[in-house]
Amino acid sequence: MDAANLSWASAPLNRIQAAQGRKDNEETTQLQVPVVDLAEPDEVAARKMRAACEDYGFFYVANHGVSQQLVNEQFQASKQFFTQPLEAKLKLKANRGNRGYFPFGTGSAKNPFTQEDRKEAFNAYGFETEDEDEPFHGHNKWPAESAVPGFRATMERYYGAMHSVAQRVLRLLALALDLPAGFFEERFSRPVANIRAVHYIAGQPSNAEQGIFGVGPHTDWGALTILATDNERGLQICVGSTWIDVDPRPGMFVVNLGDMVDRWTNGRFRSTLHRVVNTSERFSTPFFMAANWDAELAVLPSCQVAGQPVQTSPAVTCGAWLTMRRTAEYDKRRRMVEEESAVTQQLPALASPHIRAQ
Numbered sequence: 001m002d003a004a005n006l007s008w009a010s011a012p013l014n015r016i017q018a019a020q021g022r023k024d025n026e027e028t029t030q031l032q033v034p035v036v037d038l039a040e041p042d043e044v045a046a047r048k049m050r051a052a053c054e055d056y057g058f059f060y061v062a063n064h065g066v067s068q069q070l071v072n073e074q075f076q077a078s079k080q081f082f083t084q085p086l087e088a089k090l091k092l093k094a095n096r097g098n099r100g101y102f103p104f105g106t107g108s109a110k111n112p113f114t115q116e117d118r119k120e121a122f123n124a125y126g127f128e129t130e131d132e133d134e135p136f137h138g139h140n141k142w143p144a145e146s147a148v149p150g151f152r153a154t155m156e157r158y159y160g161a162m163h164s165v166a167q168r169v170l171r172l173l174a175l176a177l178d179l180p181a182g183f184f185e186e187r188f189s190r191p192v193a194n195i196r197a198v199h200y201i202a203g204q205p206s207n208a209e210q211g212i213f214g215v216g217p218h219t220d221w222g223a224l225t226i227l228a229t230d231n232e233r234g235l236q237i238c239v240g241s242t243w244i245d246v247d248p249r250p251g252m253f254v255v256n257l258g259d260m261v262d263r264w265t266n267g268r269f270r271s272t273l274h275r276v277v278n279t280s281e282r283f284s285t286p287f288f289m290a291a292n293w294d295a296e297l298a299v300l301p302s303c304q305v306a307g308q309p310v311q312t313s314p315a316v317t318c319g320a321w322l323t324m325r326r327t328a329e330y331d332k333r334r335r336m337v338e339e340e341s342a343v344t345q346q347l348p349a350l351a352s353p354h355i356r357a358q
């Protein structure tokens with residue numbers, strides 16, 4: 001390992017501290033999640049992605065190739081879905097497969113230390129199986145075509161577009177790690193991936209001091225998340241001990257890394273704690289992509305650095321990791337989370353004591 005490789009472990013904090021101390025026209029420069037322009041040559045985009053992944057675990061993507069019309073149609077479809085009477089939505093209530101409808105206040109909080117999230121949501125995956133007992137497997141639960149015309153077709157089209165963006169991001173991510181561009185292809189040949197339409201309810205604003213959130217502080221379980229939001233603010237990420245806003249930017253998506261990339265890279269590329277503090281009604285649609293169900297989450301050889309501890313225990317598969325994170329969520333089994341979860345590793349960084357107090 002050369003000196004340049006050895007320095008990556010301390011690079012993120014150094015860079016962020018430098019950014020915090022910098023003055024620009026007498027005003028302190030605000031920390032800003034960087035933009036990666038997907039139309040730039042691979043080596044340029046990969047270099048920017050590398051810095052963003054080390055410093056923030058978050059970046060915007062511009063020139064991603066998805067039309068604004070499809071993004072708008074998707075939000076229209078999502079609104080139509082949530083406008084249905086609760087009774088109709090409850091017929092699609094999600095079960096073990098994590099597919100279908102998640103009503104407001106029914107245990108969908110991802111962080112066992114906060115109150116339930118102030119949102120309702122709908123999940124559909126890019127694959128279906130006959131096995132309804134296995135977590136994350138089974139059939140999607142679409143509403144009848146007559147109930148929400150065009151919903152399924154629009155969401156499936158949107159899923160396809162997100163999958164294409166994700167594949168481009170994965171190639172750049174491999175280059176950013178000095179690996180061949182196709183390195184991740186095999187691990188994502190049958191990804192556990194889904195779109196999640198989310199509705200943060202009107203009249204249910206967050207209150208961070210009271211531990212009330214649209215989505216409580218959490219890390220994402222998978223490898224990559226590609227997020228579209230409406231124009232309402234709300235997303236915040238934890239950098240050092242500060243929460244910074246990641247506001248909507250026209251024509252761009254927000255991409256963040258999940259726990260799987262954090263594990264593969266031994267923490268070099270971060271799965272960053274984030275939350276939603278919304279003040280009014282808000283719609284967002286994350287696309288979550290985890291690896292193949294049986295992909296191993298062992299640290300990549302190129303990310304094992306002499307002198308750095310390696311996250312080895314236990315070596316898990318993608319499916320085991322997802323199942324464990326979900327079990328921790330639903331059962332609120334704190335000990336399991338404390339032992340295993342990146343959420344807990346980052347919790348001491350939180351400013352508000354209320355979050356842990358419950």
Ligand SMILES: O=C(O)CCC(=O)C(=O)O
Nearest residue numbers: 215220229235276284286
């Ligand atoms: O709605 C957002 O802005 C982010 C949602 C999120 O972080 C999640 O669902 O994992």
Ligand SMILES: [Fe+2]
Nearest residue numbers: 218219220274
């Ligand atoms: Fe998230």
